[in-house]
Amino acid sequence: MLDNFGIRDIIDVILVAVLMYQLFNLVKRSGTTTLFNGILAFIILWIFVSQIFQMRLLGSILDMFGNVGLFVIIILFQDEIRRFLMNLGSNRTFNTIAKFFGVKKQASIKEDSITALVLACMNMAKTKTGALIVIEQEIGLGMYESTGEIINSTISTRLIENIFFKNSPLHDGAMIISKGKIEAAGCILPVSQKTDLPKSMGVRHRAALGIATETDAIAIVISEERGKISYAVQDKIYQNVTPETLQNILNAALRANKNRAANQTTSPTQPKDS
Incomplete structure (x- = not known):
């Protein structure tokens, strides 16, 4: 398994780590850290049961919860998801692209x-x-x-x-x-x-x-x-x-x-x- 682990996989792991860190900061500020930790623990358990230990019965039960889990997460963290997208849209990369096309943001106050x-x-x-x-x-x-x-x-x-x-x-x-x-x-x-x-x-x-x-x-x-x-x-x-x-x-x-x-x-x- 590690023989096929290359630069692309390293970048993949780093991006996931950065994403999880940003999500954790968002939910920490909103006071839903405990809920976020519970969901993270469920995902880790799901990976161990389904991918590592390959327990079919318990894995299938967790798969059923996982299928609807995305919609539950969207409902529970809708404010945090909106905040994340708003922060992403204000990123300097997107501002640079906007300025490249001639879209200039005026000062908020003079x-x-x-x-x-x-x-x-x-x-x-x-x-x-x-x-x-x-x-x-x-x-x-x-x-x-x-x-x-x-x-x-x-x-x-x-x-x-x-x-x-x-x-x-x-x-x-x-x-x-x-x-x-x-x-x-x-x-x-x-x-x-x-x-x-x-x-x-x-x-x-x-x-x-x-x-x-x-x-x-x-x-x-x-x-x-x-x-x-x-x-x-x-x-x-x-x-x-x-x-x-x-x-x-x-x-x-x-x-x-x-x-x-x-x-x-x-x-x-x-x-x-x-």
């Missing part, structure tokens, strides 16, 4: 708009006006924009404050900033199912963490109860940040986007302070 956004967040924090603002990065948020009202407007401090005014019909949903504009408001976002979050975090914080887990977006939250600014990125949330810290984070994200566009490289946005 430098002069960051000041207006931070000022709006600071004003809403002072008046304890609840808000949830999501800034698109590499992964598109079109599917979430469709759940709200399309605005497609220039970013301005007054407009942001008016949208999240308590009597506004759109204040309960999320605002999505994309391509340098306010694309939509009143949007519905996925809510994080993490069980280790502080009880002080409300639905807005969980929605911010949910969108940051499923995509590479930056989600800003203004607490209605405490009047504090928080932001979520890469499945982590940072509470009670200052307007200066928020501006530094957004400026760093803008620089990272410019570097990706110039160098065809991708590097996740890493917060420097919280």
Whole structure:
């Protein structure tokens, strides 16, 4: 058996290992690690029974479960599969192909708009006006924009404050900033199912963490109860940040986007302070 083991088989094993590692990271972030380990243990048992020990009776029983197992896995891990495909579609290889055909991705937010956004967040924090603002990065948020009202407007401090005014019909949903504009408001976002979050975090914080887990977006939250600014990125949330810290984070994200566009490289946005 090992005599026929060549370079192609080595590449095959490496690709499977990388795929399993990526899948494990996805399910780990979603809190379904135990379920994933159970499925992995079943697959290993199936291989031993059917291929190595060649137990016909037990192997046939496991084969029956295996035939429907694919559909069960799709149902159980539909969110993780969608997240994996979204991450795959945002890969720099696909971005390079898109740019080769002349498809250029515009910056999610411009430098002069960051000041207006931070000022709006600071004003809403002072008046304890609840808000949830999501800034698109590499992964598109079109599917979430469709759940709200399309605005497609220039970013301005007054407009942001008016949208999240308590009597506004759109204040309960999320605002999505994309391509340098306010694309939509009143949007519905996925809510994080993490069980280790502080009880002080409300639905807005969980929605911010949910969108940051499923995509590479930056989600800003203004607490209605405490009047504090928080932001979520890469499945982590940072509470009670200052307007200066928020501006530094957004400026760093803008620089990272410019570097990706110039160098065809991708590097996740890493917060420097919280």
